[in-house]
Amino acid sequence: MAQVTSPPEPAEVVSPAPARRYSSDAAGLGRLRAGAFVAPALALIAVFLVFPALWVIYLGLTNYRLTGVAAAEPQFVGLDNFVKALTDPEFWDSTWLTFQFVLGSAVIGQVVLGFTLAWMLKDRRGTLKSVVEGLVILAWILPSAVVSFLWVALLDRDAGTLNALLGIPGFAWLLDYPMLSIIIFNTWRGTAFSMMLYGAALGNVPPSHLESARLAGASGWQQLRDVVFPHIRGHILTNLLLISLWTFNDFSPFLLTAGGPDGKSEVLAVHVYKVALQNGDLGYGAAISTVILLINLVVAVFYLRLLRSKK
Amino acid sequence: MVLRKRSVVAVLAASALGLAGCGQSSGGGGGDAIELTISQNAIAGGKNAAAADHIANWVIPKFEEAQKAKGKDVTVKFVPSGVDDEQYKTKLSLDLKSGKGADVIDIDGIWAGEFAEAGYIKPLGELVGPEAESWDGWQQIPEAVQGLATFEGKKYALPVGTDGRVLYFNKTLFTKAGLPADWQPKSWQEILDAAAKLKSSGVPVPIQINAGTAMGEATTMQGVLPLLAGAGGEVQKDGKWTGASQAMKDTLGLYQKIYGGGLGDPKLQQEAKGRDKAFQQFAEGKIGILLEGDYFWRGVVNPKDGVAKMDDRDQVVGYAKIPAIEPGKGIRGQDFVSMSGGALRTVNPATKHPKEAFELLAFTLSPEALKEETKDGNVRITPRTDVNKEILAGEPLLTYISEEVLPLTAYRPPVAVYPQVSVALQEATAAVAGGTPADQAAADYQKKLEGLVGGAGNIAA
Amino acid sequence: MAAIELRGLTKVYPGGVKALDSLDLTVPDGEFFALLGPSGCGKTTLLRTIAGLETATGGAVVIGGRDVTGVQPGGRDIAMVFQDYALFPHMDVSDNIAYPLRIKKVAKAARHAKAAEVGARLGLEQLMDRRPGQLSGGQQQRVALARVMATQAQAFLFDEPLSNLDARLRLEARTFLKKLQRELGVTTVFVTHDQAEALAMADRMAVMEAGHIRQIGTPAEVFQRPANTFVAGFIGSTPMNLLDAVVRGDTLEVAGCKVPVPASARGLLTDGEKLVYGVRPEYMTYSAQPADGSLAGDVVILENLGASHLVTLDVDDVLVQAVVPEGHEPALGERGHAVPRADRALVYRDGELVSA
């Protein structure tokens, strides 16, 4: 580092040979310190996430079982489990149900309802806003064991509140419309996240832009399309990505319908639970988990393409 | 083998992270003090609370006392659980696989085969020594019940108890329908006739025989298997599995007659909480006939603490043996049939004190312990005939099952693949309840079975 | 206080974009210096490089006689006002102003006393407990200035300090800022894209284009004698007339008219040479009557500038502009004559000013 030399004459300054490099990011972290910031999280993730996740992927290549001979001496079976899954109609049924579940409850249900709520409450303050937000968030933070019980009570054939309100005692929601039931349930459960995210995103849309769109005579829909949507594109991406991922892996439908009746609501997460925990077929369960991972990957890439390419 | 390599990596990862090991309660320690743990799927204030209380409040102090009298310093700790059987089994398997878990453990009789194959449990003779073979309690345990604890000719555990299945019926509804209060059907047709009469007298659900996958093993044990036995079939016999045999077709045929003929409620079979609901409906007088185990009497309609109490249980609820399809057509040529299950208790192969653990195990099945355990309305059928004679005296149903039903009963095959076969059976009943013809469902079952048991070669012709 | 000296300063971004190309610049102690240029010219990069927020790829930054090229921003003894003021939204005005002192581990009481003193000087007494979100743009700007003042740094750097204010406030702030800088006497470099702002406030200024400094000088020098056609076009509220010209002896032929060779270029031109003739509209006199050395054409556009008008003449298909005082504006379509002031007209050869 240079030292101060006899004051104002700049000519006398001694320049150090090569100027020492230091970081030029906003906070002056530098790669080394940035590394130190990331390291604890990455170390935890490496040990408790990446390592066991790779292990799961490996298990998918074995015939490992919870009990029996295959528990003592699991054999490497290559892609047998994957072939079995891909040729098993139950797996495909389950995949199809999962798509319905994700599309219905996450992409349509939570996103649309969450956005609607955020949009409606955007310029409001006071009790109404806090009550609505509070209730929506309550549905999100209550433990799933409790929430599923509430819905079992709500949808019960004979004593359920819903049938009592609608005056149709004996209507078997969970049996005759199992997918609709879990889709509405999951919409109810998860809307809060989208609502909060969009609430924040809408707060970032400059009011002046909306103002000028309104002056230009844009309808509500045109305002959304031309002003709001371009501004919150990134948030939509994050939101879709996370809630799709979570919904794909959501196990709580099991608590409502146990996958039934006759597998009509057996989404993949429930399917894995049945295969891995109830049947103890861990190798096959791990293989299905890996397939879910791949489906999630495809979905993520799809979203990225959809929302990033138009930048 | 596969897992060994990884443990090295894991250890490296651990040391790299510098994670401090957190204390793990283990047995032993210095000196002569011996620490034992005993675990059951029971918990104070929750599932099987009475059993948990019995262990904590009676077995442990008494056992420690008895050991002290022998000059041994033994302390015992109870490790409660209290969750779904599948979850309990999962955790137990993981524990046993890793050499963890309590010294004395409870398992369902049906898990014996798969646990033994995985090396999770060991023959008591090898693990403990000759005293396990020569335990004096064996003489009191009937051969069939001993079979529960036996795998490939070796005893892996001590039986904790057994049970039996009968047909329960509502005498009030029967009287209204003009049926006798001491009903005992002698063929399936008589059951159907009674159901038809109940129906015409306005009973909403004349008969409930569990079907479908939602009820899980309850469909198999309180449905398919007793009926199959009544039709003269066994799910597995002499190493061969029963496929789409006549007995299977007859069994599914009965389902078809019940659920296709409006005698049962097919919807109820699909509900996630269908079994609870059936109990509730029986208690409310909406179900005429119900095939269930003795648990139904003890734990469901028990006027004292049942989940669907019936204050007038002793007057209203009747019971009858399950008939064969026709007299003499049941398994072993029987007129009546039943199915039984039961829990086992054994010593964890990873224990540091196999001898003491076995002593604790045997102590829990001593006459005194069993009598204590079954006191105050907790009566159940114990594995010991000497104890049963005493404790079942005031219990007409349990005496009935113990004396009339157990001699007729059969057990499930204790092999690893059984749970999956059971699911296939449940699916077959679900199909029939949903309208598929019985023969078709039987054929589908056989196809599925071939995939599970390793080809048609393992299925009886 | 301190002078700022840049020697051969170069900044190349990863990917090869050269933001600064071997710049040399000295800002003497106490000077109010403006960096002016169109967006993307490198002026903000230069300011940030002085601050140390960007590392120089080559060359040196010397502040107060100390080479700080390798010194972290915090060690350069400078203070900076950001375009968006960067007031911490979670701190009240007082805490914001006192923040630099908090970093220097000044005791709480002392730093709040200092904040109160500086705040009072900038008329913020009533606002000390407010959060930035509760302040108007002008108030936020003053808080940012107060925070800079509290540091008592050797030099101040302002990045577009006025651009977030509305037009009216901007003029007030301009005067205020200039007065403040006079009083404090701290060497100050500020970046602006608004030439009027630079002309109004700066003691000296540098006009930048594409990583190069195209001219350094006082506002008067830069305005009167732009060193090249880029500066000539960039400076001035009305753009300079830059017209193609050919040397014909003592005169220049511009758009078919003859005008005398400007005083500054006399004797430096060769006959027949092609040049660019430049004269500001302000340095043209307009007359309805034909005059010597004038550019004659039809009045095609009239723009009202308030106290004057901007007249655009179509001289043989070349547009020439002149500023006409209030009350003398011609009628549209009328034939007019614009006479350049010979002492203010300039000649550019290959874009560079021809001058002795």
Place this chain on the structure above:
Amino acid sequence: MTRTWAGRIGFYTLIAVLLAFFTIPLLWLAAAPFTSDPSYEVRMPDFTFENFQTIIEHPYALWSLVNSLILAIGTALLVVVLSALAAYALSRVRIPGRDALLYALLLLSSIITGTAAMVPLFQLAIELNLIDSHTGLILIMTGGLLPAAIFMIKDFMDATPKSYEESARVFGASPLQIVRHVVTPVVRPGLATIAVWTIANVWGNFLMPFLLLSDVEKQPAAVIMYTLYTEGGQANLKVLSTFGLLYSVPVVLMYLFVSKKYGFRFHGGIKR
């Protein structure tokens, strides 16, 4: 005029419908615990506290709530601190392949929350001697939640103007001071969101605590809730509804606390 009236009526109708949708399922939880003989029906309770008495006398119920608190708060602290540091560095420093890495971790996190991961996680806990310890469980749950947390917080960090940090930096603040004084307070609503999200996740997690803790006195409420069934798996609605309510209260209180103290909202930009 008519248009705004129609708009208002539409607005309040929609709000009323949505309010009903979100409220009705919750009624049972409000009524059943105070009813002496609850069923699935929502009835006017007879306001008995007998069910609460049962829970208070339960040997594990109240302690399990304490265990849940330990696990939830421990995990939330770890997740918030680690994800904030990591997200900050990732947001501000160019690291090649950063986005791809984040997406990969996010996807892997989905596999780890699935049932199939129980064996590897169990074995790992055994090998690291983390079995039957709250610490181990906290570490494992943190590992699973971190990628999504980093992902979300990075969004907040990206949206924060860099000039805040640059300004602090010019004044001489060190990177850690910048994080403490400037970045953390600015993204605090985001951190609060992550904290509540983590707490809600841990609060409801049954399988991992059940498998990794063997001592029932360490088990959280999610596990104890599952033990309140009978031998045959029947639900005891009296204790279940009551414990369900008690089990819900702390998480709601934590939400209210965080929301009051830190403005529980997604990053709404800087309130200008």
